[in-house]
Amino acid sequence: MTSEHLEKTRAFHALHVAGTPLVLPNAWDVASACLVEEAGAAAVATTSAGVAWSLGAPDGDLLDRDRAIDLVARVVAAVDVPVTADIESGFGADPAGVADTIRRLLDAGASGVNIEDAHRDGLRPVDEQAARIAAARQAADAAGIPLFVNVRVDTYLLRVGDPATRLRETLDRASAYVAAGADGVFVPGVTDPATVAELSASIAVPLNILAGPGAPTIAELGRLGAARVSVGSSVALSAYGLAQRAARELFTTGTYDALAGALDYGRLNELLRH
Numbered sequence: 254m255t256s257e258h259l260e261k262t263r264a265f266h267a268l269h270v271a272g273t274p275l276v277l278p279n280a281w282d283v284a285s286a287c288l289v290e291e292a293g294a295a296a297v298a299t300t301s302a303g304v305a306w307s308l309g310a311p312d313g314d315l316l317d318r319d320r321a322i323d324l325v326a327r328v329v330a331a332v333d334v335p336v337t338a339d340i341e342s343g344f345g346a347d348p349a350g351v352a353d354t355i356r357r358l359l360d361a362g363a364s365g366v367n368i369e370d371a372h373r374d375g376l377r378p379v380d381e382q383a384a385r386i387a388a389a390r391q392a393a394d395a396a397g398i399p400l401f402v403n404v405r406v407d408t409y410l411l412r413v414g415d416p417a418t419r420l421r422e423t424l425d426r427a428s429a430y431v432a433a434g435a436d437g438v439f440v441p442g443v444t445d446p447a448t449v450a451e452l453s454a455s456i457a458v459p460l461n462i463l464a465g466p467g468a469p470t471i472a473e474l475g476r477l478g479a480a481r482v483s484v485g486s487s488v489a490l491s492a493y494g495l496a497q498r499a500a501r502e503l504f505t506t507g508t509y510d511a512l513a514g515a516l517d518y519g520r521l522n523e524l525l526r527h
């Protein structure tokens with residue numbers, strides 16, 4: 254591990270401040286990461302779904318780990334800001350497998366990771382997920398890099414259990430994950446102000462909210478206590494939506510309106526010579 258990697262990772266931690274959220278328009282390849290950095294991002298986050306799609310795999314723990322880590326390494330090499338990698342549920346069947354993933358991501362230069370508590374069969378039991386988080390924490394600590402471990406709680410995203418007890422379930426999971434070594438908690442599926450405020454007040458580490466159309470603004474989420482706001486796969490989906498509209502237009506009306514507003518060829522080429 255290099256001193257630059259250590260400095261970037263420490264800087265990434267410092268970017269998580271409740272009230273002034275770290276804004277992460279998630280990237281899925283080197284070009285999108287460069288565009289995010291050029292737009293002013295203090296850090297780059299990958300989206301596991303977007304990465305999987307760009308590499309020809311569906312989302313949901315089906316992408317080959319080697320290919321996922323290779324993409325992270327290429328993004329790290331292409332940008333100057335810290336990079337945090339969405340690694341689905343850890344690319345490992347057990348805690349030892351998760352720890353191995355973390356060691357390899359550190360070798361790739363990652364400053365943070367995002368780990369889900371859901372997998373193909375639903376939510377993992379709390380103790381099982383806590384063991385996976387502890388393994389990630391221990392692997393990073395052993396390497397001497399304070400990797401920012403952001404842990405996703407999918408109770409709201411998957412609409413788990415009774416809505417009346419969902420907040421309590423979320424907070425209980427968050428507490429167990431923090432005790433296991435999580436540096437941040439990510440609760441996708443929640444944007445209503447009252448719940449965001451309750452989560453930020455009750456969780457002891459920085460809160461990450463997933464935003465998008467219809468959600469409060471970044472500033473409003475900051476006032477509610479969020480320390481990190483990301484958009485997940487939304488930017489990648491929007492880009493693929495454009496590809497679909499352009500193709501359909503060519504095969505129907507034979508016109509080119511969907512291609513208006515394209516990036517400048519030379520500018521994108523220049524970014525990738527960085």
